[in-house]
Amino acid sequence: MIEVVKVQDKKELKRFIDFPHALYEHDANYVPELYLAQKDLLDKKNHPFFKHSEADFFLAYQDSKVVGRVAAIKNNNYLNFTGEKTGKFGFFDVVENYAVAEALLNTVTDWQKERGLAKLAGPENYSNNETCGTLIEGFDSSPTIMMPYNKPYYKEYLEKYGFEKDMDLLSYIIYTKDVPDKLIRLSSKILERLNGKGITIRKINLSKFSEEIDKIIQIYNSAWEKNWGFVPMTDEEFKHAAKDMKQIVDPDFVLIAEHEGRPIGFSLSIPDMNVPLKKLKKGRLLPFGLFKLLYYKRKINRVRVVTLGLVEGYRKLGIDAYFYMKAFEEAKRKGMLYGEASWILENNELMNKAIENINGEVYKKHRLFKKAI
Known part of the structure; x- marks a missing residue:
């Protein structure tokens, strides 16, 4: 059974930050985010994003083990600037199990619908001013600073859920x-x-x-x-x-x-x-x-x-x-x-x-x- 729960305390926030370390433990190209920087980014009391917008963080559990995470994001500045009714998702990481990905994305979809939004877009860790995008090509080397890295199956899971391409972001060497x-x-x-x-x-x-x-x-x-x-x-x-x-x-x-x-x-x-x-x-x-x-x-x-x-x-x-x-x-x-x-x-x-x-x-x-x- 898969259970998705909202992060409510410091212990769960630590699990949210640390989940990728277990997921990519045997991946030679993985680079861990600096813990203090991630903690600051997710701090609802002090990070300036939360002065104008809102987000909730969710963990997926299976057999008492964390198997995925995601954030549901309502960026009011984006909504006001664009006039679109588009919510965002971010901090998306999941084990190789589509059912877990589906449960996480269902949670985000319901969260956005409750707030009257009609579209879901991402992944963006608040906006495209921050880390954003799902890696779809170039898995043979480590990411550079402030660039995301993920498992190859993420694209498949997102498309299976019904997502389609919005925009590709290019990295040149x-x-x-x-x-x-x-x-x-x-x-x-x-x-x-x-x-x-x-x-x-x-x-x-x-x-x-x-x-x-x-x-x-x-x-x-x-x-x-x-x-x-x-x-x-x-x-x-x-x-x-x-x-x-x-x-x-x-x-x-x-x-x-x-x-x-x-x-x-x-x-x-x-x-x-x-x-x-x-x-x-x-x-x-x-x-x-x-x-x-x-x-x-x-x-x-x-x-x-x-x-x-x-x-x-x-x-x-x-x-x-x-x-x-x-x-x-x-x-x-x-x-x-x-x-x-x-x-x-x-x-x-x-x-x-x-x-x-x-x-x-x-x-x-x-x-x-x-x-x-």
Whole structure:
């Protein structure tokens, strides 16, 4: 018998966070999420998401053993911004048993119907500003930081339940040895041309982090406003995420474009902390995880281009190409073997073309699903 219960206390929340560790115990490509970060993300009292929206977390039990988990999410900012009556599901993990997946998804469907919603979409861990998508191609390597990883049968189970494709998200791999030297030389020419138009590009100033984040927030919500599936982040949500990000960013990989002093674009790339995180048992820093994290941090050999955006009116000037070229130029200079540019909407022709121009190849795909309920 399968029983689905709502997470009600700290003990059940711990089980919710820890379930994937048992599920992927023998999977060499699995990377555990940092426990403290997951606990913060699911904290209904303190995480800024819960100031405007709601979510409940559910565990599936069979023979007193946890066999699955899921979150039912009502993102009010998304509903107000889009006008759609679409609820979301996220944090979806399940053993290889369709009956368990069905029980979890039935629970989410009922939860959304009770709130008057007509569609279900995901997986999104609150929105597509956070971790989202189901891996459907590229199971032969570990995920990079803040990218999801799952069992191959998830796609089959979601489709069997009645979900259909909503959008594919592309991840490109670019080996630093394959970035042509002529493109690196071209970057200086692009910058010279941009400077002639009053556009400057600089690295983030971490000593003025708060001021820099205020500028980036302006760019972020403006640059992505018309993108498929986008929902604006509140200032508090953005700053909450940025506070954690500050601990791992390398200023050489964070670029801000300005036009006569006005912020118009930015690019964020992060050395892939999943390399050291992979060594942490159950994502714990204590008692010895912190030492492992510091030791294996020195062995990071890849970078992820996490996000890159330009406000409207500045998208065909070569700024995006410059951002990508500088990210991989820095990666090459630091001795990194390759980088990942992810995720990119499959219908974003400008971004896809810019990455292909520096010899990027799609090596992973994640899918977002939708279903009428």
